[in-house]
Amino acid sequence: MSAASRAEAPAFVAKTKVGRITDFVDERVGGSGILREFGRKVFPDHWSFMFGEVALYSFVILLLSGTFLTFFFDPSMAETHYDGSYLPLKNVEMSVAYSTSLDISFDVRGGLFMRQVHHWAALLFVASIAVHMLRVFFTGAFRKPREMNWVVGSVLLILAMAAGFTGYSLPDDLLSGNGLRIIDGVMKAIPVVGTYISFFFFGGEFPGTAVIGRLYMLHILLVPALILLMIVLHLFMVVVHKHTQYPGPGRNDGNVVGYPLGPVYAAKAGGFFFIVFGVIALMAGFFTINPIWNYGPYDPSPVSAGTQPDWYIGFVDGALRLMPGVIGDFQFEYVVFGYTLTLNVLLPALVPAGILFTVMFMYPWIESWITKDTREHHVLDRPRNAPTRTAIGVAGFVWYCVMWAAAGSDLIATHFRVSLNDVTYWLRALFFIGPVIAFMVAKRVALALQRKDREIALHGRETGRIVRLPHGEFIEVHAPLDEYKRYKLVGFESPAPLPAVANDHGIVTRKEKQRAFLSKWFFEDRVAPATPAELEAAHGHPAHPAVEAGQESKSLSH
Amino acid sequence: MKALSQKRRHPLAVIALLLMGLLVTGGLYAVATTVNEAKASTSGYTANDVEEGGKLFVANCATCHGMGASGTANGPSLVGVGAASVDFQVGTGRMPMQMNGPQAQKKPAQFNDEQTRQLSGYVASLGAGPAIPEEGLLDEKGDAAAGGELFRVNCAMCHNAAAAGGALTRGKFAPALADVSGKHIYEAMVTGPQNMPVFSDTNVTPEGKRDVVTFLKQIEANGSPGGADLGALGPVSEGLFVWIAGLGVIIAFTIWLTSRTS
Numbered sequence: 001m002s003a004a005s006r007a008e009a010p011a012f013v014a015k016t017k018v019g020r021i022t023d024f025v026d027e028r029v030g031g032s033g034i035l036r037e038f039g040r041k042v043f044p045d046h047w048s049f050m051f052g053e054v055a056l057y058s059f060v061i062l063l064l065s066g067t068f069l070t071f072f073f074d075p076s077m078a079e080t081h082y083d084g085s086y087l088p089l090k091n092v093e094m095s096v097a098y099s100t101s102l103d104i105s106f107d108v109r110g111g112l113f114m115r116q117v118h119h120w121a122a123l124l125f126v127a128s129i130a131v132h133m134l135r136v137f138f139t140g141a142f143r144k145p146r147e148m149n150w151v152v153g154s155v156l157l158i159l160a161m162a163a164g165f166t167g168y169s170l171p172d173d174l175l176s177g178n179g180l181r182i183i184d185g186v187m188k189a190i191p192v193v194g195t196y197i198s199f200f201f202f203g204g205e206f207p208g209t210a211v212i213g214r215l216y217m218l219h220i221l222l223v224p225a226l227i228l229l230m231i232v233l234h235l236f237m238v239v240v241h242k243h244t245q246y247p248g249p250g251r252n253d254g255n256v257v258g259y260p261l262g263p264v265y266a267a268k269a270g271g272f273f274f275i276v277f278g279v280i281a282l283m284a285g286f287f288t289i290n291p292i293w294n295y296g297p298y299d300p301s302p303v304s305a306g307t308q309p310d311w312y313i314g315f316v317d318g319a320l321r322l323m324p325g326v327i328g329d330f331q332f333e334y335v336v337f338g339y340t341l342t343l344n345v346l347l348p349a350l351v352p353a354g355i356l357f358t359v360m361f362m363y364p365w366i367e368s369w370i371t372k373d374t375r376e377h378h379v380l381d382r383p384r385n386a387p388t389r390t391a392i393g394v395a396g397f398v399w400y401c402v403m404w405a406a407a408g409s410d411l412i413a414t415h416f417r418v419s420l421n422d423v424t425y426w427l428r429a430l431f432f433i434g435p436v437i438a439f440m441v442a443k444r445v446a447l448a449l450q451r452k453d454r455e456i457a458l459h460g461r462e463t464g465r466i467v468r469l470p471h472g473e474f475i476e477v478h479a480p481l482d483e484y485k486r487y488k489l490v491g492f493e494s495p496a497p498l499p500a501v502a503n504d505h506g507i508v509t510r511k512e513k514q515r516a517f518l519s520k521w522f523f524e525d526r527v528a529p530a531t532p533a534e535l536e537a538a539h540g541h542p543a544h545p546a547v548e549a550g551q552e553s554k555s556l557s558h
Numbered sequence: 559m560k561a562l563s564q565k566r567r568h569p570l571a572v573i574a575l576l577l578m579g580l581l582v583t584g585g586l587y588a589v590a591t592t593v594n595e596a597k598a599s600t601s602g603y604t605a606n607d608v609e610e611g612g613k614l615f616v617a618n619c620a621t622c623h624g625m626g627a628s629g630t631a632n633g634p635s636l637v638g639v640g641a642a643s644v645d646f647q648v649g650t651g652r653m654p655m656q657m658n659g660p661q662a663q664k665k666p667a668q669f670n671d672e673q674t675r676q677l678s679g680y681v682a683s684l685g686a687g688p689a690i691p692e693e694g695l696l697d698e699k700g701d702a703a704a705g706g707e708l709f710r711v712n713c714a715m716c717h718n719a720a721a722a723g724g725a726l727t728r729g730k731f732a733p734a735l736a737d738v739s740g741k742h743i744y745e746a747m748v749t750g751p752q753n754m755p756v757f758s759d760t761n762v763t764p765e766g767k768r769d770v771v772t773f774l775k776q777i778e779a780n781g782s783p784g785g786a787d788l789g790a791l792g793p794v795s796e797g798l799f800v801w802i803a804g805l806g807v808i809i810a811f812t813i814w815l816t817s818r819t820s
């Protein structure tokens with residue numbers, strides 16, 4: 001820098017001390033530029049957009065409470081005799097891991113509260129991720145340009161489940177030990193390499209003396225680091241893509257309507273962190289979770305009734321419970337080339353979860369292949385306006401829920417006073433027909449809602465006021481909608497099926513035929529939004545019903 | 559010693575050996591069976607008790623269990639089930655049975671303590687069976703930790719580690735054990751009501767049973783140190799709670815937070 005330019009630029013000197021410090025920092029890291037950029041980031045406001053935040057805040061709470069727990073927890077599987085203050089376990093032989101977990105619960109000040117904060121936050125973490133993903137799916141927010149962020153989110157779901165499971169096993173109590181035994185069984189069911197994997201994982205025969213220490217390292221180091229990395233990627237892409245918005249007047253794929261981050265949204269989000277923290281703290285203060293002292297130390301011989309995993313692993317446990325050991329004389333266990341193939345463990349443990357996650361990861365590409373829709377989408381779909389996608393989502397959700405419910409089959413039996421066998425038979429049937437029924441019902445409901453929207457757009461809202469005309473006829477007065485509300489009901493696209501098209505060589509490939517078939521399946525049943533002409537016709541002559549729209553009616557262009 | 563070895567090929571040696579073997583086996587068997595023998599203890603009951611109990615039995619139980627408790631197609635013989643069995647079944651209201659079903663349900667007792675005692679006396683007089691446990695075994699002053707280990711190994715697979723109960727096949731179930739008296743818990747162990755196996759005194763010693771009762775009463779008295787226990791049902795009720803209450807409250811807050819915008 002030359003002496004002349006230094007003289008030209010009169011140095012800014014802030015008046016207050018705080019101002020001078022801020023200026024000092026700003027000149028060195030350019031904070032005001034970052035703040036200006038981020039502070040102006042616009043976020044649309046809708047309650048369903050906040051579940052990702054709930055997950056993020058739960059994760060922060062998990063880091064804080066988890067750090068506290070590491071101060072007192074010792075992941076050793078060495079044998080000891082309990083000498084703490086919980087009398088029903090006094091002098092019982094157990095591992096140091098279980099003993100220190102009990103100490104955290106009974107002899108560390110605030111320890112039980114922090115354990116319960118950590119565990120409730122973990123359940124809420126995975127639950128809010130799940131709800132967030134359902135919101136993203138049903139509103140079509142995974143479409144271009146957000147496909148990769150959908151994948152990152154799916155990876156986060158799997159990592160959250162991994163974090164939960166590794167943590168669930170740490171106290172080395174009877175309940176979590178039974179869970180590990182199931183994992184061991186699933187590992188051993190993998191053909192050829194299964195026993196090796198199990199022996200490597202447990203450092204010898206189950207349960208061994210190594211697994212708690214290994215799970216601890218995964219739980220406090222590797223998995224949280226990966227989650228943090230994925231969260232950074234996830235939020236980075238949110239900033240790059242900008243937030244999606246629900247359809248409404250003045251909202252389109254080229255803008256974002258909402259509040260800027262600073263100051264309103266930042267204050268709301270900051271406050272929301274404390275709300276989430278408060279809800280978790282209240283739950284931890286008033287409701288017990290994972291009372292490990294009830295379960296006793298892990299011992300491979302006893303298995304308690306009511307042994308279940310935490311909710312997010314429940315669907316795998318449920319699938320295992322649903323799988324029959326034999327059907328009549330039909331066996332599921334074979335010996336192939338001297339190796340045992342145990343399909344009645346392998347199938348339920350890996351196949352449903354495999355199908356769910358594969359479809360979840362690939363769905364954005366599946367849909368864009370069928371619909372040939374490669375445009376960018378920043379305005380969300382109302383779920384009813386994409387009936388087939390909504391139906392696919394509901395079918396998958398019901399399938400998951402059937403397996404989920406099966407994990408609690410014993411409690412369903414005792415609490416509703418029905419036979420455990422009957423519960424299992426019904427759930428087995430629902431496992432196959434539940435998704436089919438759900439698909440059909442959800443699609444019909446979506447189409448019915450669309451027809452209702454169309455009806456309201458054309459004829460207005462029913463007022464409930466019945467008027468008798470001079471010639472004796474009774475009519476119900478319909479109030480017209482205001483334009484903002486009407487926009488919501490007519491401003492959507494309803495694509496028609498795309499028939500198969502020949503490629504550059506003039507050939508209609510088999511794959512293209514399949515795509516056309518799926519496109520027909522996807523868009524065949526559709527309700528077109530009311531066109532301006534129809535609206536004009538309906539409103540011009542309020543006494544007459546509007547003409548039903550034809551199949552080829554076009555959507556409104558905005 | 560020499561004499562013995564010289565006479566080992568005597569014709570009578572085989573017979574002597576056989577006799578000795580039989581004596582030892584029979585003696586050991588006699589000892590073993592008496593250890594586990596159900597004691598027919600009618601000592602606590604007067605002839606009047608037995609007579610009154612017999613009348614009650616004829617009026618209330620004989621329809622299914624038959625005259626003289628010899629059993630019918632609708633109910634088993636009660637000869638040899640012992641006083642403990644009657645005291646448990648009648649004392650918890652399971653008998654007389656309300657209706658047919660996978661298993662007899664607990665309900666308010668139909669007979670008062672005096673009548674229950676008379677019925678027990680009558681059935682005990684029919685044949686030897688487990689007696690009602692002595693007070694000393696029910697004082698709840700055993701070793702709770704040892705009882706806890708016995709409970710987890712022998713009982714938890716049906717009754718749940720926290721004694722909250724669990725499902726069995728085809729509508730049968732193991733009930734929750736809170737609010738069950740120590741006497742009834744003990745009697746259930748020695749008589750094996752409904753689908754429960756019998757835990758004989760050679761399997762779990764009377765002291766062991768005392769420890770189990772002590773453990774159950776202690777965890778019942780302890781309550782739940784961590785707050786409301788949500789039924790002590792484990793991860794299922796916890797999962798339901800976080801989805802319904804936890805997420806429910808949070809959704810209410812999100813709606814509140816985003817409600818003041820156009």
